[in-house]
Amino acid sequence: MIYLGRFLLSSLGVACLFGLFMNVWAKEPVQSVEKVVLNDRVTLYEALVKQNVFNQHRKLIKFSHLCTLVIENERYPVVDIVEHVKGAQVPRSALQVVVLDASLKVVNKISYHTAVPLYCHKNQLLWSGLQMIDNLYPEGNVFTFSDKAEKVAVSEMNPNNLPNQNRPQ
């Protein structure tokens, strides 16, 4: 009886370990795939090419995955794009941040001139300097996204109080 009890307990232990292993084994690839899709510059670039985000007359000089917004538990990668307009003796540039949804569809584009996009914190994109949207007041260094990243509220925060990047996205 004792042996049977020990056998059942050890079987249960093995089963639990196996279950835990299966759980990890089953979930890990799914997480990895998501990370690759939402962070990978090549994947993001190809998605933006398909959606005609780039201007064929400009020279792309910067393309980076800046960070990922998290809005109502959904992830939205943010891409920073700088393109040069050729022709003038001094370069004129077109700068924009593009927000995509988890299926890599473009959901928002914001041109910027006067500030530099820094990083994301939850559903906020934080800037160095003050920036307006569509040259319209208010200006601020905190852009708070809602409604599947389609809506943006602009506010200003003392740069000393900007939140930490606990884990760069």
Place this chain on the structure above:
Amino acid sequence: MTALAKQEYTYTISKGDTLWGLANEYTRINKGVSHAEAQKRILNLNPSLTAANMKAGQVIVLPFAKASSMAAKTPRTGYEKWQDTVKQGISDVKWDEHDSIIRSAVAEFNTRLGKKSVYVEKPMPALNWLWIKAIIWVESGGPTNASWGSRPMQIGNPGDPAHGVLKAQAEGSGIIMDKTLTSNINAINTPKINIQAGTAYLLTRLSKSMMKSVLSQTDKKEKSYTVVAGDSLDKISRKCNTTVDVLKQYNPKHVKLIRPGDKLKYYTAKIERVIVGWHSVSAKVIAKQYNSELVDKSYTTKLTYVMDEIFPNLIRNSK
């Protein structure tokens, strides 16, 4: 070669340079200084230097400017090449070719935007036309550049976002442009339209605007609405083609509370973009707002150079 203090200049030794040769050059510039004295002065400025340990590439200090050899050996920086180009305008009157267009374009903007209107709450401080001339000089490359006779302000170059903004009347440019420019905006390759468009884009970027309640200019009749159950000021504004601000302004007693049966006075209005202020004009502000100096850090320096160093020294027969 860099000037350090009075009569001291850094110099990078080239292949073939000797202490004897440098001293020789010094005696030619400073008549009366003996060759031995010249050598002594060079060695005094460079305590570790001897005639034997001079090596090509070594940086030393000289008591004279060895300009002739340096000019040939030091590559010109991009900024110096740009300076060489704009300096041509000092004596070449062709660089003034667009002056009359610039003056008349800026005068039109100054007159129209320099006074209050429905969409210009804060009048624009007069713009000095020389800023536009300076932008053209900084960006165009001058009369020998192909775009000088078509797009002197470079607006409308392929891929230029500024032209797109003006065509869409975005960012407040719809208020800045007059009807004639708006209808001719596609003729961007003519100097007149190009300069007007460039100026309009600059002023768009200098303007500060916000969405505000604007009374209709076509329907100025006073109207009345009787409140029904379930109404709010927001609902009423949508029903009556007016704004919450107008309802509050003309019915101060009902700002906090409305009851069924209340009669509210209103005018047709809507929320539109209004210019409420202007950035003060300086080379730094133009660089930041107009050219996104985030990428070209030298734009401020170039504008300042043209305004302060070139324009005051123009050689013109008429002067």
